[in-house]
Amino acid sequence: MISLQTKFIEKEIPYTGAELRSHFIYDQFDILGDAAVAFIGSAKVDLNQMVDLEDVKQKKPIYSEKMVHFLIEHFEMNLKQMVFCQRILIALMLEELLKRIKQFSLRRSGDDLFDDDAKLTVSIATATPVSSVIHTGINISSRNTPVLTKGLEDYSIDPKDFAETILQSYQREIESIQKAICKVRGVL
Amino acid sequence: MISLQTKFIEKEIPYTGAELRSHFIYDQFDILGDAAVAFIGSAKVDLNQMVDLEDVKQKKPIYSEKMVHFLIEHFEMNLKQMVFCQRILIALMLEELLKRIKQFSLRRSGDDLFDDDAKLTVSIATATPVSSVIHTGINISSRNTPVLTKGLEDYSIDPKDFAETILQSYQREIESIQKAICKVRGVL
Amino acid sequence: MISLQTKFIEKEIPYTGAELRSHFIYDQFDILGDAAVAFIGSAKVDLNQMVDLEDVKQKKPIYSEKMVHFLIEHFEMNLKQMVFCQRILIALMLEELLKRIKQFSLRRSGDDLFDDDAKLTVSIATATPVSSVIHTGINISSRNTPVLTKGLEDYSIDPKDFAETILQSYQREIESIQKAICKVRGVL
């Protein structure tokens, strides 16, 4: 089985988009190989740093006072597989939120989480020359955001506890996917 | 974009495991290409038809009086990608169930749905020589099952309506994944 | 099936080589996903913009007063598959030219079209970090070219009509290839 390494980083780190690159996790946190890390920090991604060209076209830079950021790097996944991983990560986040706050206004739409019309997350998956990477941020604060948002504070959810739970459930899911590949016979 | 074709089959079809093969959808329903279909029928899969070798080893044949069955075939996905698709399908089913019945005892564990300890689904993804295939069944009836189960009847959910909603949301999710691949620039 | 989007762009665009990049079609024409577009314009590609290293080595920059340009982007094809697509595109162009002008001096040699020794086309396929791309230009004018050429004007072929026919036949071919993958059983 692939053992994905995970770590919650205690230090606050402002997210600028430059962190979405190969080996950021290795360079900064000395974790070599497939890994998922989380940290708390503001989010301010200028248009020229953004990789979602739809958002660039619509001039929608990313801004949040405070988010939990998830950075994931897989070394033998292509972009398509990474988008699958991203969707599963978002589904896990919804499932965890629902377990904690039991509000049926929460919903997933592709790679976004909403509470009614309020946006909780930003997320992107892309390719590097040697790996694929995901960034997903979920608001802690919902103040001063360019669109209507909600954040973990609004639900009284502890960001670090939430982050660690998601890191564990993502790790478990990836391992369980790996196991699923190994236990089936082919059919005609 | 890939346009996945979907169809709810009105005719009841007992699921025996033999349906989990390449081109079953084309042979039976004349739909050529990537497709997801759903139908209603019993489920009785003998051990020698099962592809989950863990279940074979533990001698856990599949039995349900009545299920909604989903059969999916993708022609340019390998087994790993198909397991990702399977997880996303199950996540979509959980999200739909929660939307309809608002019971927080519902949860996903890998490719299974549970209500507390009662199992709602069976699911498998495997490879054929020319494609990959998924079978997922969700109980309609929870009577006479080998383990504790719940079914759509227990929640007063209309099976056909549920099936059609899931087929649509799976189609939308696959299209949105496809689009996500096409709108990002790479990073270093 | 993949539905490749196609569009003939009415506006003239000079081709400089910089257009051969990922997402040019999305950025300029707002078409997201696999696509083939055509437009009319001059071609002047300096050596430092060229991607064919054989031509760079032989110091053969590209120049034509007026061409029909085809730009194609596929998001889940690697370079090898893209070279196959390029060959098929050129074969389609030969077949269309032969249908229209019935001159047996026309011939394909790899990714080039010739009329006897006169060159009709330039063509290249390459990879981007997130997709693969093709540029193929066919001369409208054959004046002032660095080598002996022929152009659509020499055959009294309407460039726009030719471009639209090729876009359609390429789309049909790609769809038919996709279908071919879905209709065969494997053998031993």
Added chain:
Amino acid sequence: MISLQTKFIEKEIPYTGAELRSHFIYDQFDILGDAAVAFIGSAKVDLNQMVDLEDVKQKKPIYSEKMVHFLIEHFEMNLKQMVFCQRILIALMLEELLKRIKQFSLRRSGDDLFDDDAKLTVSIATATPVSSVIHTGINISSRNTPVLTKGLEDYSIDPKDFAETILQSYQREIESIQKAICKVRGVL
């Protein structure tokens, strides 16, 4: 470069469909590796031997008194790449026929060659557990065929000479594709 081996087999061999399998070329002709061979013989493929499920569904068995058969096996190509190869093979056959007989009623439609409404060829590409394979047959005789056909005899084309020319041009095309992959720099 891949060096595809080619051979025209002098002995007549009736084609039954069983020849479309991995290592037939190695077993019969002792050619190990990627190879294209051609031979002359009848074609009689029963429905249960056919791999084109559309033809099986429409109950269209293959029959021809005498054909030139091309069998091709590539060991590191998947089904999609093999369908590309098949199209290129058919394009080469059209180009060769046009060069020889200069009749503009000849045309390619996907993996089929026609002379007006008369069918000249049958062709299929499929996957084996270790390789991909193509069979293409072009009629020599057009007598007693289930649909309207034309054959090389109708054009006074020598089958062996035609076969050897096609084997050479296919080999040249595959080598030239291989070379095309090696001479381009990537773009952004």
Added chain:
Amino acid sequence: MISLQTKFIEKEIPYTGAELRSHFIYDQFDILGDAAVAFIGSAKVDLNQMVDLEDVKQKKPIYSEKMVHFLIEHFEMNLKQMVFCQRILIALMLEELLKRIKQFSLRRSGDDLFDDDAKLTVSIATATPVSSVIHTGINISSRNTPVLTKGLEDYSIDPKDFAETILQSYQREIESIQKAICKVRGVL
């Protein structure tokens, strides 16, 4: 990192060729996922069980009174990668033998080990519908073999100790390869 599981099986098992299949390791030893196991036993593989078609053609069945057998299964490697793994396994075996017996007549030739002209090993890598598998046997006894052989007994090497050393060094090599993929930046 992939963690390849390894196990030396204490029970003697005669090797007949039927063991070279997907999930043999899971079925017999309850190890799920990428794994390498070793056991001691005779080797008698009839021609119809052999997967090396060159040996089948030359009618060279496998026979040895007593061998150490290595069976390896990787679930996300294709045949090409598995042949690489096989070569590395054989290189590791040579390196271990040289360390132990310091005889320069030992040499590797592709996937075979020789002592001068005496053959020490048999080895094959092939694909299953869901994985790739390797069998490598090294003679313990060199008596009664169809060709000139040497075995571990001739060098007074303890088979179990040799097997366990090789299992460990193969595991280490695979992990180190995995790590090598994760620590390099791409270049232009």
Added chain:
Amino acid sequence: MISLQTKFIEKEIPYTGAELRSHFIYDQFDILGDAAVAFIGSAKVDLNQMVDLEDVKQKKPIYSEKMVHFLIEHFEMNLKQMVFCQRILIALMLEELLKRIKQFSLRRSGDDLFDDDAKLTVSIATATPVSSVIHTGINISSRNTPVLTKGLEDYSIDPKDFAETILQSYQREIESIQKAICKVRGVL
């Protein structure tokens, strides 16, 4: 079979790390396609040119007065396959050294060769946008190196003769791997 081209370059070339890029072999030596070349020269790779991020992190630039350098480029191999090739190259170098100097203090550890604790080689494999590349250098001189080293001079091995032998054995190994893929039937 892939025919890998090889060449020993007579001219001395100082290795700076900039040579590890796509098409260096084509640009400098006019060899198009998969190729392995060797040349003699110093090695001085500054940290900002290094692709091994572990060495960068540990601030271990590369320096050697004189080395035999091997540069290899394969156009249809991904990074994982290239790391396999690198290991096989190093194994071949060990086997050749042992054949020549018969010192059992020589050993391979992953992609490094050692004589006891003295390092003989540096080696790296990485990906380019269109290919994968390997650099391996083996010391000729062991003077003035930042760590304890040995070189071919210490063993009185002629560098050019060694280089040519390795180029040939690498070519033979790659061809034999290619052949191995083509001669096996799949199993279940």
